[in-house]
Amino acid sequence: MIKTVLFDLDGTLADTAPDLAHALNAVRLSHDLPALPYEVIRPVVSHGGKALIELGFGESAPHVDFEALRQQLLQIYRTNLATHTVLFPGMAGLLDNLESRGHNWGVVTNKPGWLTDPLLQALGLAERAGCIVSGDTLPQRKPDPAPLLHACKQCASEAHECLYVGDARRDIEAGRRAGMQTLVALFGYIGEDEQPDTWGADGLVESPEAILQWVS
Incomplete structure (x- = not known):
């Protein structure tokens, strides 16, 4: 589960x-x-x-x-962190749904903390996230699994109880190495020359709403 x-x-x-x-x-x-x-x-x-x-x-x-x-x-x-940045369509509803079901959620990014933290504050998510692991939180960065394992501890979950969603090969590699289930966010920033179906993820999702079927 x-x-x-x-x-x-x-x-x-x-x-x-x-x-x-x-x-x-x-x-x-x-x-x-x-x-x-x-x-x-x-x-x-x-x-x-x-x-x-x-x-x-x-x-x-x-x-x-x-x-x-x-x-x-x-x-x-x-100086323009959140001028035009918004959650992807359906993401706000997904986060609400996860919280209403008793699941926690967090962020694991290679973005440095001095950019990650104010951005999540601007989006109104910093206080809601169970963990925020940035690219400089640890010496290691994705695709190393260490940031994801650190996030597990902060969220009081075992790796097999976590699902990691990302839009780059390094995300899936890090998640797999950590022992998590992984999903590719096809709505993210994936180039035409990339082949996410070859990254070894457990699934590929076209929208944030589709993530729910992997949780329930």
Whole structure:
């Protein structure tokens, strides 16, 4: 029986792509480069700031300081964390439903805590989450299973009692290595060249509502 549902943040719990796309394009514009189309940026969002800078400035390598650009991106993003970010359609109802059934839920993300915590506060979720494990909570990050096992302890659940939902291969790998059931959030940021059906998840869901059938 599943007691705890754990979510990746970007591309699973919340649709953060609009604000991250704005930040990347702001960095590009500051370097006299044109904005990239949103549909080009969206599939990369789950892979973090480094991947976004590689997308935005890969054509300029090796003539740019990628770490300086990444820090610029994150600082711009920090000031616009929740301008356009919202929960995915159906996610608010899912969280309400889980809580009404007596399940707890939490967040395990590679996003650093100085971005994760204020974002969840802005979304009104920080006090409701049973745990919040960020990319710098432990020395290890996904796909290492340690963050997920840490989340289990915080939620007072065993790994086999947890379900982890994510939209990247690293999420599924981390969940499997931790001994959890795993689901791919197909509504998340998955590129056309990716094959989530080969990641080894227990299931693939098209919407947050579909997660309930794996809990009840």
